[in-house]
Amino acid sequence: MNKRARAVRLAVYNHKGGVGKTTLTINLADALSRSGKNVLLVDSDPQCNLTSYLVDDEVVDSLLDGSDTLNGETLWSGLKPVVEGTGIPRRVPIIETSGLYLLPGDIRLSEFESLLDSFWMDCAQRRVRGFRGTSALSTLVNETAELIEADFIFYDAGPNIGPLNRVLLLDCDFFIVPAACDLFSVRALKTLGHTLRDWITQWEEVKRFAPDGAPLLPGKPRFLGYIPQRFRVYGASMSRGHSFYLGQLEKRIFSDIVEPLRKLDPTLAERNVSLSKLGEVRDFGVLVEEAQKQGVPLSLVKGGNATMKRSADLTFKQIAERLTQRAGNSGVTR
Amino acid sequence: MKVSLLAPGDKKRIAQALRRFDKERSNFEWVSKNVFSLLAEHPKLRRLIHSVKWRVKDRAHLQQKLMRKTLQPPQAGEPAEEPITAGNLFERVEDLAGVRILHLHTSQFKPINKVVLEILQSQQWVVTGPEANTWDDEYRGFFQKMGIKTISRESLYTSVHYILRPNAQNPYKCELQVRTLAEEIWGEVSHTIDYPDETTSIACKEQLKVLARLTSS
Numbered sequence: 443m444n445k446r447a448r449a450v451r452l453a454v455y456n457h458k459g460g461v462g463k464t465t466l467t468i469n470l471a472d473a474l475s476r477s478g479k480n481v482l483l484v485d486s487d488p489q490c491n492l493t494s495y496l497v498d499d500e501v502v503d504s505l506l507d508g509s510d511t512l513n514g515e516t517l518w519s520g521l522k523p524v525v526e527g528t529g530i531p532r533r534v535p536i537i538e539t540s541g542l543y544l545l546p547g548d549i550r551l552s553e554f555e556s557l558l559d560s561f562w563m564d565c566a567q568r569r570v571r572g573f574r575g576t577s578a579l580s581t582l583v584n585e586t587a588e589l590i591e592a593d594f595i596f597y598d599a600g601p602n603i604g605p606l607n608r609v610l611l612l613d614c615d616f617f618i619v620p621a622a623c624d625l626f627s628v629r630a631l632k633t634l635g636h637t638l639r640d641w642i643t644q645w646e647e648v649k650r651f652a653p654d655g656a657p658l659l660p661g662k663p664r665f666l667g668y669i670p671q672r673f674r675v676y677g678a679s680m681s682r683g684h685s686f687y688l689g690q691l692e693k694r695i696f697s698d699i700v701e702p703l704r705k706l707d708p709t710l711a712e713r714n715v716s717l718s719k720l721g722e723v724r725d726f727g728v729l730v731e732e733a734q735k736q737g738v739p740l741s742l743v744k745g746g747n748a749t750m751k752r753s754a755d756l757t758f759k760q761i762a763e764r765l766t767q768r769a770g771n772s773g774v775t776r
Numbered sequence: 777m778k779v780s781l782l783a784p785g786d787k788k789r790i791a792q793a794l795r796r797f798d799k800e801r802s803n804f805e806w807v808s809k810n811v812f813s814l815l816a817e818h819p820k821l822r823r824l825i826h827s828v829k830w831r832v833k834d835r836a837h838l839q840q841k842l843m844r845k846t847l848q849p850p851q852a853g854e855p856a857e858e859p860i861t862a863g864n865l866f867e868r869v870e871d872l873a874g875v876r877i878l879h880l881h882t883s884q885f886k887p888i889n890k891v892v893l894e895i896l897q898s899q900q901w902v903v904t905g906p907e908a909n910t911w912d913d914e915y916r917g918f919f920q921k922m923g924i925k926t927i928s929r930e931s932l933y934t935s936v937h938y939i940l941r942p943n944a945q946n947p948y949k950c951e952l953q954v955r956t957l958a959e960e961i962w963g964e965v966s967h968t969i970d971y972p973d974e975t976t977s978i979a980c981k982e983q984l985k986v987l988a989r990l991t992s993s
Contacts, residue, residue: 653900
C-alpha cells in the first residue's frame with residue numbers, strides 16, 4: 443500500500459440521526475479552509491447529503507446517472523473495480539466548491555457497503571481479498587488527499603453502525619461526536635462507545651494475524667471531542683432543559699465513550715472530559731436553512747442576519763482552532 | 777515419566793510454560809483451523825490428496841516433551857540446549873499448531889508441494905521449509921533432486937514439514953506435515969507405543985522398525 447498521506451483524517455460521527463453531522467462537517471471544514479488548510483470532504487454516506495448540499499441538483503443527477511459507467515465520477519465509480527473484483531480503486535475527479543474539495547457520494551455506495559461484511563469476514567479469516575476490500579475506500583481517499591496535498595480529510599458518516607462506518611472510523615485518526623441536548627442523544631452514546639470499542643478490538647485481533655504487506659486500516663480512531671448541537675438560546679442563556687442535558691451529556695461522554703476507550707488503550711481518549719468539549723453549536727435556525735438552500739457553508743450565505751452570521755463564524759472558527767490544536771498535540775506526527 | 781523426577785526449578789519452569797500454552801491455546805487453534813480450511817477446501821489440492829486434518833498439541837504430550845527434554849542428558853558431543861521456558865516456548869516448539877496432509881504415494885509429493893506453496897503464497901503465509909524427514913536412500917535422492925533439505929531420524933520417522941507463520945511478528949506458528957497414508961500408520965502405531973514416552977520393550981522397538989520398512993512405500 444502507498445504511504446499514508448499526511449492529512450489528518452476525521453469523522454464527525456454519531457449513529458444517532460438528526461444531530462447535525464453534515465452541517466457541522468461542512469462548517470468545520472469551511473472554518474479550517476478559511477484558516478488556510480486544504481480540506482477534502484468524503485461523502486461516504488450512501489444518502490449523499492453532503493454532495494446534495496454542496497453541489498447543484500442537476501450536477502448531482504448527472505453524476506448519479508453516469509456513476510455506474512466506466513467514466514463514472516463518484517466514490518462508487520472509484521470503488522467499483524474492487525466490488526467487481528476486477529482491480530484496484532480508480533481515482534475519480536474531485537469537485538471544488540466553496541473553497542473545499544469533495545469526493546462525491548453515491549446511493550450505490552450501499553452496494554459497496556453490503557460487500558464490506560464479507561470483506562470483513564475474509565479479514566477475520568486472514569484472506570488477502572478481505573484486506574484489499576476493507577482498505578479500498580482508504581486507498582482511494584489516500585490517493586486523492588496526496589493529489590491536493592490535503593491537511594484534513596473529513597468523512598461524512600451515515601447515521602448507523604454499519605460496515606461502511608466501521609471501515610471509515612477505523613481509517614480515521616480522530617472522531618468528533620456531535621450530540622443534541624435531548625434524552626435520545628444522551629442515551630445513544632452508550633451504543634456508540636461500545637460499538638467503537640468492539641470495532642477497535644476486533645480489528646486489533648485481525649491485524650495480529652494479517653499477512654506482512656497487506657493493506658491495513660490503522661484502527662486507532664481517537665476521541666477528539668464532542669460538540670453539543672442545536673440548542674436553543676433565549677436571550678443570552680440556554681433553556682433549563684438543555685442545560686440539564688448538557689450536564690448529562692458530559693457525564694455520559696465520560697462513562698460511555700472516554701472510559702471504555704481508555705480501558706482499551708489510554709491514548710484513544712483523554713481523561714479530562716471537560717477539555718474534550720470542542721465548543722457548542724447553537725441552533726442557527728433560519729441561517730442554516732438558507733445556507734442549505736444556497737448550498738454553501740454558513741460563512742458564505744448571501745443575506746441573512748449579520749449578528750447571527752458573526753456568531754456562527756466565531757463558533758466554528760473557535761472549534762476549528764481547538765480541533766487543530768488537539769489533533770496536533772495528541773501525538774500524530776504530520 | 778513422573779513430575780516428581782524434576783528439580784523444583786524445572787518443575788516451576790515447565791508449569792509456567794504450560795500455563796502460557798493454556799492461556800494462548802486458542803490462537804494455535806485459530807492458526808491450525810485457518811491453514812486447514814485453506815488447504816482442505818482447495819479444489820486443485822483436493823484432487824491430489826487423501827485428506828487433511830488439524831490439531832492443537834495435546835497438553836499432556838507437551839508436558840511430557842518438556843519433561844523429557846529436561847531429563848534427557850544432551851547427546852554426546854552436543855552442547856546442552858537452553859531450557860524451554862514460557863518465554864521461548866512458541867519459538868522452540870514448532871508443532872503446537874499442526875496440520876497434516878495425507879496422500880497415497882511419495883511421487884505425488886512433487887505436485888502437492890507445488891500446489892501447497894502456491895496456495896500459501898497466494899495468502900501470503902511466511903513459509904520456512906519444506907524439510908523432509910527420511911531415512912530411505914531412494915527417497916532422499918527424490919527429495920534432494922527437488923532441492924528439499926533432508927533429515928534422517930534415528931526413530932525412522934518420515935514426513936515432510938513446513939513451518940508457517942501468519943506474518944513475521946506473529947508468534948503462533950503452524951507445522952504443516954505432508955505424508956503418505958502408510959506413513960500415517962507407522963506414525964499412529966509409534967505414537968501409541970513409543971512416543972512421547974519411549975517403550976522399554978525390545979520386541980516392540982524391533983517391530984516398529986519392521987513396520988517402518990513396510991510403510992516406506
